[in-house]
Amino acid sequence: MNALYSLVFVFALVLIPLIGVGAAKLNVFFGICIPSTALLVFLAGFVCKIYGWAKRPVPFRIPTTGGQQEPYDTTLFTQNKWDNPSTGPQTVVRMLLEVLCFRSLFRNTAVKLDVKNNVVAYASAKWLWLFAILFHYSFFIIVARHMRLFLAKVPMPLEWLEFGDGIMQIGIPRMYMSDVLILVGLLFLLGRRLVDPKIRYISLVNDYFPLFLIIGIALSGVYMRYFAKVDVIAIKDMVVSLTQLKFKVPAGIDNSFYVHLFLVSTLLFYFPFSKLMHLGGVFLSPTRNLPNDTRIRHHENPWNDKSIMPHSYAAYEDDFRAPMFEAGLPLEKLPEGAEEEAKA
Amino acid sequence: MKLYNGGSILTGLVIFLGLVTFPLWFNAGSKAYSQPEVKLPAKEKECIESKEFMRKEHMQLLNEWRDWALREGKRTFVNSKGKEYTISLQNTCMKCHDNKAEFCDKCHNDQAVSPYCWDCHIQPEGLKK
Incomplete structure (x- = not known):
């Protein structure tokens, strides 16, 4: 049911701009007012969320570690520096692996019945990692590629990105690999919530909704590029003049663009208040970003009253x-x- | 209110805000954007199909032309009005649109798309600009 609610909700979100632009002709409202408000809400919400997290004290080291910690006797054991870091630079490497390579998803396991040996055991399960990384990197490339519609003069690296993404030269307009891969990734992430009863049981509307929303964004984008062939020149005119604070809404922009824009605006509105804030949160997770030096350094509670001195028994x-x-x-x-x- | 590790968190936040608002400050430096204006042929008033069709579908049409001419050996195109044209980028299209820089490149450069027509075709001599 949660999945169905989310799906119906996304359908409703698609209908709003279709009616608003198609019937009511509210082009300025949907083309300028909503997206700029969404961006402001996104930025303010993001900053507030990070500020709220930064206020929380983290007095002690609480990293969750896997692997040998820095040993007392280095001849006996070797430290697993990236899973159990004890210094700042090692923690940076651990964080980079986490943020760029999704290392903790790579360690994902699943309980499985080993039929041959007739035992139930934990086995490595890499699918989640694979499709998650496909989804995230495709999303990143797509956002970066979109900059060609945002920047008055497109810098060279973005041209290379556009070229590289379509390098397979399949179809006209050239198929972007990231378009296909993001949908593959999203459909797996959605399918896993629907197919596995255990995950379905714990999945909420706020798990399904972002998935359906991003699927909607990707599909509307695919429709605009490959099927409707919308007037990108007019769209770029509108977008770039918006970033230069000279508002204009050229005629002749297909309604599908307003649907796309409205869904993206919804994502921006929703982002700071949802689980999608893991974009910022991953950097602030104390179980990841702290070195495991509990027994190496002396840690003092930062809000201890300095005027209260230690009082020995003597x-x-x-x-x-x-x-x-x-x-x-x-x-x-x-x-x-x-x-x-x-x-x- | 006290921030813990405020320095690094604020640095990260500023970098993030800078990236998100990149188009705003990047475009602030450049002059007001206007849609590129292509130079239309002086002599010929009608393209092989309507202007709206060509705006939307020219890439599709050129792709089909390539397949028909080079893979199927079919060299004649009949448009929606029944008029016949020779299938050739350099001899039909570029006969009227004789300046790539003033026509094709205007929009393509603006949108940062790089069609691969010119991987094989040479721009007619003397028209390179």
Whole structure:
């Protein structure tokens, strides 16, 4: 049901600009007002979210590690530096592997029945990693490639990207590999939630909704490029003048563009308040970005009151020696004159 | 309110905001954008199909022309009005659109697309600009 709600919701989102632009002719509203508001909400929401996280103190090292930590005796064991880092640079490498290569997804396992040996065991399950990385990198390339429609003068590297993405020269307009791969990735990520009963049970609307939304964005983009062949010159005119704060809405832009734009705006609105914030959050996850030096460095609680000094037992006894002696409590050091008194 | 590791977090945040708003400050330097204007042929007023069709489908048409001419040996194209044309980029298209720089390149460069026509075709001599 959660999947169905999300799907119906995305359909409704597609209908809004279709009616708004197609019937009500609200081109300025859907072409300029909504996207700019969405961008502002995205930026402000993102900053607020990061600020909120940055306020949270992380007084202790709490990395989740896999592998040998820096050993006391280096001749006995070798440290697994990237899974169990103990210094800053090692942690940077660990974070890079996490952010760029999705290392923790690569370690994904699944419980499986090994029919041959008749045992239930954990086995490596790389599919999630593979399709996740396809999806994320395709999305990144697509966003970067879109810059050719945002920049008045397109820098050379973006031209290479456009060329490389279509290098297979399949069809006209040239098929972009990233267009195919993002859909393959998305459909796997969606399929896995629908097919596996365990994952279906824990999947919520806010798991399905971003998937359907991004599928909608990708499909509307594919439709615009390969089927409707929308007027990209007019679209670029609109987009670039928007970034230069000279608002104009040229005529002759196909409605499918407004659908695409509205879905992207929805994504931007939704982004800071959803699980998609893992874009920023991955860098701030304390189980990943901290070195495992709990027993190497002295960690002090950062909000300790500096005016409260440590108070040893010896000092405590100094404070209360006389009454303690009077009460007959055992003392490490007797009060002055007590010994003579006892002898006498 | 105290931030923990504020320095590195703020640096990351500033880099991110810079990347997201890249088009804004990149375009701020360049002059106001206007749609590229192609130079239309002076002598001929009608293309082989309507202007709207050519705007949308010229790449498709050229691709089909290539397949027909080079793979099937078919050298005659009949347009929607029944008029016949010789299938040839250099002899038919470029007869009227005789300046690649002033016609093809205008939009293609603006949109950063690189059609692979000129991997095989040579621009007619004297028209290279």
